[in-house]
Amino acid sequence: xxxxxxxxxxxxxxxxxxxxxxxxxxxxxxxxxxxxxxxxxxxxxxxxxxxxxxxxxxxxxxxxxxxxxxxxxxxxxxxxxxxxxxxxxxxxxxxxxxxxxxxxxxxxxxxxxxxxxxxxxxxxxxxxxxxxxxxxxxxxxxxxxxxxxxxxxxxxxxxxxxxxxxxxxxxxxxxxxxxxxxxxxxxxxxxxxxxxxxxxxxxxxxxxxxxxxxx
Numbered sequence: 743x744x745x746x747x748x749x750x751x752x753x754x755x756x757x758x759x760x761x762x763x764x765x766x767x768x769x770x771x772x773x774x775x776x777x778x779x780x781x782x783x784x785x786x787x788x789x790x791x792x793x794x795x796x797x798x799x800x801x802x803x804x805x806x807x808x809x810x811x812x813x814x815x816x817x818x819x820x821x822x823x824x825x826x827x828x829x830x831x832x833x834x835x836x837x838x839x840x841x842x843x844x845x846x847x848x849x850x851x852x853x854x855x856x857x858x859x860x861x862x863x864x865x866x867x868x869x870x871x872x873x874x875x876x877x878x879x880x881x882x883x884x885x886x887x888x889x890x891x892x893x894x895x896x897x898x899x900x901x902x903x904x905x906x907x908x909x910x911x912x913x914x915x916x917x918x919x920x921x922x923x924x925x926x927x928x929x930x931x932x933x934x935x936x937x938x939x940x941x942x943x944x945x946x947x948x949x950x951x952x953x954x955x956x957x
Contacts (some may be wrong), residue, residue, distance in 0.1 A: 746770055783941070825949060832947035852951040859944050862918045866939045871914055874937045878914075881936070886912050
């Protein structure tokens, strides 16, 4: 569809009669931009698909019986097959190979190391903050309902409700719960009784393969 040609380079809007020609051309421009964006996306998706099909590697191996076998796997699957066992070994065994404050070891083809993950209190998968808040409310004899009730109290001088002026939200303070656990003001059992989970501090594996220089 050709561009509407009622307007020239200089655009002037002086009355209601000048509005629709501008809208007409704007409509055409947006439509053409959407059409070109769609064509570009089709080409990009096609190029991605073409090169993704080439992202495979053939692995040759020999069985215990001496038979030669080979299998073709995607780069993604092969990366996963390499990273899982290496990451597991690093997390379990690397610390005893580190000297002093070192957290990593360099190799000709990359680096392995450890990253400290702190203790975290979190809402478990499959539940929600509301469920935990209901448990807390029941344990604290309706405290959450009382807090929310403050929102309907009247402000005498303003002749309105507190909730009209202040936003009162009740949310879980997961960091506060974690701090209370570390300060021994709460126990692991008490926290788990609320429906929360505790992820203990741990060493996570860090795997950094070296960049291969392609000539």
